[in-house]
Amino acid sequence: MDQAPGSPQGPQDAPSLPKCYRHPDRDTGISCTRCERPICTECMISASVGFQCPECVRTGSGTGHAPDANRPRTIAGGSITDDSFLVTKILIGINVAVFVMVLALGERFLAETELIGYAYSPQLSEIVGVAHGQWYRLVTAVFLHQELPHILFNMLGLWFLGRIVEPALGRSRFIAVYLLSGLGGSALAYLLAAPNQPSLGASGAIFGLMGAFAVLARRTNIDMRPVLIILAVSLVLTFTRPDISWEGHIGGLVAGALITLGLVYAPRDRRTLVQLATCAAVLLLILATVVGRTVSLT
Known part of the structure; x- marks a missing residue:
């Protein structure tokens, strides 16, 4: 940012870094991921995401009293x-x-649960799809896989990202990110894909966790290069491999990143309110997308 004319700024005016709460004579740009107090390099203890201070590590493994x-x-x-x-x-x-x-149940079960906008189903001999009132497909498709390589790849991604994001957010917030990311992927696929083009899989939710991972890395001052490399490779595969619902991937990625931004940057005095409002806003956006697309199809 350029300085305003007539307002010179010298080194003495530059904002100083916070002081380590255990060593007040040391400047630091690192904070504990649990209590958010500033800690120096001597005090920081590596965690699954970011660093923790000695007190939080000690009390976190205590008896719970x-x-x-x-x-x-x-x-x-x-x-x-x-x-x-x-x-x-x-x-x-x-x-x-x-x-x-x-x-076990075959094509009929798949036809009843995969994400379809609006189409005639030969297996069911009827009109099916979200636009036909079957909104449950937006959720069921997130847990649906048809081929072994598909579910293996997605579950490996869920295991890798879940072990990073869940401990950093906590259980309830992790569930919110996962489910809303999955819904976000379904909503964008419903909006942009052909109405009779079926899609399925947990990829949207997993891309949401990838977006959450990127936000967490930025929030905790972790080196972003490995995160960006993983994200870039995933996006390249999304747009170059055949039979991939890129809409589901992008919808999940954006939803996961937006929700996590609200979760980890919410001010502590209004944290719960801001977090609930963020999740509600994303959910309302998803609902508006689905309603608008349904109106256009029917």
């Missing part, structure tokens, strides 16, 4: 739990269970 006000929290204000990847494991289990149902 600390008062709620002093209990360590994630960077988004979520509770620290013993099993940091429980939701990730449950989501993988749900996806695998639905895949087994696809193998």
Whole structure:
């Protein structure tokens, strides 16, 4: 930013870095991902995302008798739990269970649950799709896989990203990011793809976790280059491989990034309100997209 004429700014006017709360004589640009207090390089302890201070590490692994006000929290204000990847494991289990149902029940089950905008289904001998009132397809398609390589690739991505994002956000916020990202991917696919073009898979939700990972890396001052490389490779594959719903990937990526921005940058005194408002705003945008597309098709 250029300086205004007549307002010279010298080194003495430059804003100073915060001081480490344990070493007040040391400047630092690093903060604890749990309590958000500034910490120097001597105090920082590596965590799954960012760094934590010695006190949070010590109390986080204690007996749990600390008062709620002093209990360590994630960077988004979520509770620290013993099993940091429980939701990730449950989501993988749900996806695998639905895949087994696809193998067992066949094409008819697929025709009833995949994402279709508006089309005639030979398997069901009727008009089907979101525009026909079957809004549940926006959700069921997120957990649906038809081929073994598809579910293997997506579950590996969910396991890798879930082990980073879930501990950083907490369980409830992680669920919100995953589900709303999946819905965001479904909504954009419904809006832009041909109305009779079916799509399915957890890729939209997983791209949402990728967007969350990028925001978390920026928030915790992690080197962004590895994150950007992963994101760039994923986007290249999205637009170069055949039979890929790029709309679902981009919709999930944008939704996940927007929600995580609201989660981790919310001011602490109004954190819950801002986080709920962010999730509600994304959900309303998704609903408006679906309603608008439905009106245009019907």
